[in-house]
Amino acid sequence: MAANTGKLAGKTLFITGASRGIGKAIALKAAKDGANIVIAAKTAKPHPKLPGTIYSAAEEVEKLGGKCLPCIVDIRNEDEVNKAVEESVAKFGGIDILVNNASAISLTNTQDTPMKKFDLMMGINTRGTYLCSRVCHPYLKNGKNPHILNLSPPLNLNPIWFRGHVAYTMAKYGMSMCVLGMAEEFKNDGIAVNALWPRTAIYTAAMEMLGGGKEVQAQCRTVDIISDAAYIMLTKDSKSYTGNFAIDDEVVRDAGITDLEQYSCVPGSTLLPDFFLDSEDPEALHKQMVDQGAKPAFKPSASSSSGDGPAKTFQQVKSLLSEDLVKSINGTFQFNLSGDYPGTWYMDLKNGSGAVGEGEIPGGDATCTMSLDSTDFTKMFSGNLNPTMAFMSGKLKIKGDMTLAMKLEKLMKKMNSKL
Structure with a gap:
């Protein structure tokens, strides 16, 4: 763990959403230095499903040697933010650090995200971060080694991080854009503005809900890696360390902490990468959670243009098309897929050099129509599900030329080594 150096002693930290989870962990780390902590959050009464209130968090801060001011704040409300900041300055004499941690999440697509959720x-992620930064700015200018730290991801414009939850991505990237702009705007004031994001999933009550239960814990790191990384960042020189989009394990490793296994909830387990980092895509993360026994409360998104799921299989099939293949099959197929990747696809192995694509087959009815779950489709073409067994078990329904279906099965066996 990162050792406390005492550099935050007497400093005042205004932390949003600090009644539980990552925000509270950062507060407790700073409290060990003897810092003043303002817990700005909505939870004044116990939540039926989530642990902690601003008052229970304040007790923990003070037991560790810090001073604390718990404030009931909805950061969407300008009056409440202004009042909390004024109370903080009146009690502690100023504000040295702002941690924009409060966040709302819904991993839902456009049709499943009503405007209230949007x-x-x-309001919380983008507007709340902007509002708190704006209100705290005059006091941060007079602070000692002042910092703003946003818990937000690097700006990654890969479409895979938008397509399944565009509203959430926009809201989180709004926090990151505040870093991008305010780091430049506040540079002459000596205020550092940086972002911090975890490499892997962090086990919190929110992660437990997203993961569908406590089973996801084995794939997560503890909040300690985030609080250690935040502490390291907040004790750097604000005039020289600004405009960074930092990843937690890189921060602690650069500080000399090489044993990252100490941060694993279950040492030796396979960790779940977090969103917005291109080591994995959302579908792979969903699959990993399921494979490890979790029941994620969100579904992977489907995209015909992304190269994932059935789209990837059809793209690979397309690369194998030839006139000889068309002559050997001499038929057209339609695939009606359900499940995580619903849609209709076609495979023309009758005309020219062949063609594949999404939608109904151009120019008429398919010779053979196959209906099945999209996951089973991918398994079938990759050799992990026998088509005959799928048909006999009812997973695969075939309409039309059964002889053609048998030809396609033989073709699949030849393709398996290439797909």
Whole structure:
């Protein structure tokens, strides 16, 4: 763990959403230095499903040697933010550090994200971060080694991080854009503005809900890696360390901490990468959670243009098309897929050099129509599900030329080594 150096002693930290989870962990780490902590959050009464209130968090801060001011704040409300900041300055004499941690999440696509949910995420994540930064700015200018730290991801414009939850991505990237702009705007004031994001999933009550239960814990790191990384960042020189989009394990490793296994909830387990980092895509993360026994409360997104799921299989099939293949099959197929990647696809192995694509087959009815779950489709073409067994068990329904279906099965066996 990162050792406390005492550099935050007497400093005042205004932390949003610090009644539990990552925000509270950062507060407790700073409290060990003897820092003043302002817990700005909505939870004044115990939540039926989530642990902690601003008052229970304040007790923990003070037991560790810090001073604390718990404030009931909805960061979407300008009056409440202004009041909390004024109370903080009156009690502690100023503000040295702002941690924009409060966040709302809904991993839902456009049709499944009503405007009320959209407004909630934009209001807390983007607007709340902007508002708190704006209100705290005059006091940060007079602070000692002042910092703003946003718990937000690097700006990654890969479409895979938008397509399944565009509203959430916009809201989180809004926090990151505050870093991008304010780091430049506040540079002459000596205020550092940086972002911090975890490499892997962090086990919190929110992660437990997203993961569908406590089973996801084995794939997570503890909040300690985030609080250690935040502490290291917040004790750097604000005039020289600004405009960074930092990843937690890189921060602690650069500080000399090489044993990252100490941060694993279950040492030796396979960790779940977090969103917005291109080591994995959302579908792979969903699959890993399921494979390790978790029941994620969100579904992977489907995209015909992304190269994932059935789209990837059809793209690979397309690369194998030839006139000889068309002559050997001499038929057209339609695939009606359900499940995580619903849609209709076609495979023309009758005309020219062949063709594949999404939608109904151009120019008429398919010779053979196959209906099945999209996951089973991918397994079938990759050799992990026998088509005959799928048909006999009812997983695969075939309409039309059965002889053609048998030809396609033989073709699949030849393709398996290439797909």
